[in-house]
Amino acid sequence: MSEHSKSSPLPTYFMVWGALLVGTFLTYEAAKVDLGVFNAAVALTIATAKALLVALFFMHLKGASEKLLKLVVISTVFFLFILLALSMADYGTRLRP
């Protein structure tokens, strides 16, 4: 269960909210620039940063006293990564005619 700090969490919430909106705007604008193969990387990096902000601050992962919840998140992301990566081990190495 997250511990509630003595000081108000409100400033943090509003800062995170602002950061999320800025991130959305950045994602939209960055897509208009030709970065070649890095377009996808940039978009996903910003998306991951936003997701982390939501998880850590809005979903109170940061304040959680136990490591257990973070372990749940990390394990899940790990297995999703396995699904994607090992599938690509097949799709990425097939010889095209």
Place this chain on the structure above:
Amino acid sequence: MSMATATTQPVERENYLNKHYGVGSWLFTTDHKRIALLYLASITFFFFIGGFFALLIRLELLTPAGDLVQADTYNKLFTQHGMVMVFFFLIPSIPAVLGNFLVPMMVGAKDLAFPRINLLSWYLYIIGGILMLHCMLTGGVDTGWTFYTPFSTAFTNTKIVEAGLAIFVAGFSSILTGLNFVVTIHRMRAPGMTWSRLPLFIWAHYATSIIQILGTPVLAITIVLVAVERTLHLGIFDPKLGGDPLLFQHLFWFYSHPAVYIMILPSMGVVTEIIACFSRKRIFGYSFVALSSIAIAVFGFLVWAHHMFVAGISVYAALVFSILSYAVAVPSAVKVFNWTATLYKGSIHYDAPMLYAFGFLGLFTIGGLTGLFLAALGINVHVTDTYFVVAHFHYIMVGGAVMGYLGGMHFWWPKISGKLYPEGWARLAALIVFIGFNLTFFPQFILGYVGMPRRYYQYPPEFQVLNVLSTAGATILGVGYLLPMIYFLWSMRYGKPAPDNPWNAAGLEWKTASPPPTFNFDKEPVVTWEAYNYEELDAPHKEEVPVAG
């Protein structure tokens, strides 16, 4: 009063069975023990259904010609045998019956973390089961339990969407059970019950739950995609429209391979408890066995494409998955070595549960080794889609998982029912099961190796002898399965009342009455002893181990 003693009072103590009567008290119960019995009845029913299909398959295969049923019917027989046995018998079996009954008791809790969700799990299972029954009665499915595309999405006329829906619903039953176990094990252990004092049955169910939680949703979305493609004629899996049939197989096996570990891990947990009890010894290498359960769960997610070696994946992917498949065998081997080391210099008792455990040891080893043969690419090309594969997985699932299930049912039957089963009949049944099983499935290794394909209803005449042996074995196996059903039911009325701890076994569940009271323990247990403290239990001047501090 710390340890309840077996009395001969005519007045029956209040327990979870006699606390409330009436159909409503069962259908609306939130008591994990009653829910376990609801599952017991349901999965036994589906075991009969799946077994009925197996009987028809083996009857057809008595002769080389396809003369009992038509080819399309035969396709439905093996499909439905597989679907029912996998999704409505094996996946729930031990977790839903023994797990539900024992997990709260073994950790020292009054119930699971979410009792109402537990009941919901059972209802979801029933709804899925009714859907599956309806599907089978109104035409069935003929794609194999693996319902590969594009046959299942674009060509077959059978009831794929309904079967898929049934499995989807039953899948959520599985997910919720796993969720319940993980939260219970983390949050509801009694004071003093540290992780290293937990019975290995709990570690096994924890690992199983991880797989249920993370794997089943991928099957769920795959079923959704198949249903959408089938009804809207999209091209996600259809090569004519730009799709890839192998994508279906990747997504399907991402769940279905870990699913086989859902089926075997709980059985391993049962076997661990039985071997410790009937060797009167602590399990050798507790941490190794505990961690190997987790390792099996994790590694099990890394190997799925070994079901696809000849399907068209790239050679490099095949190499990767082959190597990983060898890795996943290691933790299983660790367990086998630890069980063997436990037996060494143990004081072995040959009660029926132990006979099943011995059967498990041998048959699981054979099944596991033949899995390694299959993981070798060269051999795989030769025996894939033959009876070799069929024999391999039946050795694990029937020789392994079902033996463990039966052993566990015998071991905990006194606790569950408050009655003793007839030991003589039980040992005989165990022997019949073992003989019947081997006669059924060993010939299938040979059949596969010499080239008989699976899922065929006719075969060259030179294969007949082995097929006849297999069918004969299946009949004997059937008798072996019927016997416990008969004497368990018999014991509920005529069996001797069971003492709290007929086996003098370790574990919190044995420190309460047989059958237990509704809230499991009279007082919350406080654990101050290590798991498998058989030396203490067998000590000459039996010091009573305190239940409550």
Place this chain on the structure above:
Amino acid sequence: MGAPTVGSASHGSHNPALLHHFVDEEQQRDAANLGMWIFLATEVMFFGGLFCAYLIYRGWYFPDFAAASRSIDALLGGTNTAVLICSSLTVVLAIYAAQTSRRVMLIAMLVLTMLFGCVFLGIKAKEYRDKFVEHHVPGASFNFDHEQIPGSSPVRYANPRHAEIFFALYFIMTGLHALHMIIGLGIFTWLLWMAWKGRFTPEYHTPLEIGGLYWHFVDIVWIYLFPLLYLIDRH
């Protein structure tokens, strides 16, 4: 014999919401929290299968996917992203209100959250309607002929079959997401009702917390869907 004797000596000394199989309220709250996080893990894997399919076909048919992606409205998608972000803010503000006994703020934040959710669904409905009108809905009336692959010179046209796969994934992924959104609205209706009845206190507001977790998860899924579906090639 058989009666619960553990923990609570008298029933009047704890919150009536405490369920009897738990030792105390903290255990119940921790269990609920862990339970919801694990449920969200299953949801990640559920959507994950779709992301896997998307990843593979985007790699196979990038030019066709790029052309198809251009035909959906990134401004609407971006707006929806902002809408959900605002709704996540109102969720945490609602929980803050419950923690500090601000009943009016609690109700207001819950209502705002649901309003944002409805706006999201409204914009989605407009997008779906646009696709329907343009015959970009996979099926019998699908048509994607003569759509230029962005940046191709000489001009090449997208393969309609491959574009149809994009749209299939678009509708399935956003449709599944929208379904979760609708369920979220249902959950928040129930939370609003409970808040109205005064069931939440600084000591007990667990349903708000776990409902909030679910809502944030739905937001996170959209955070990934937006760039992947709408912004494949916008330059």
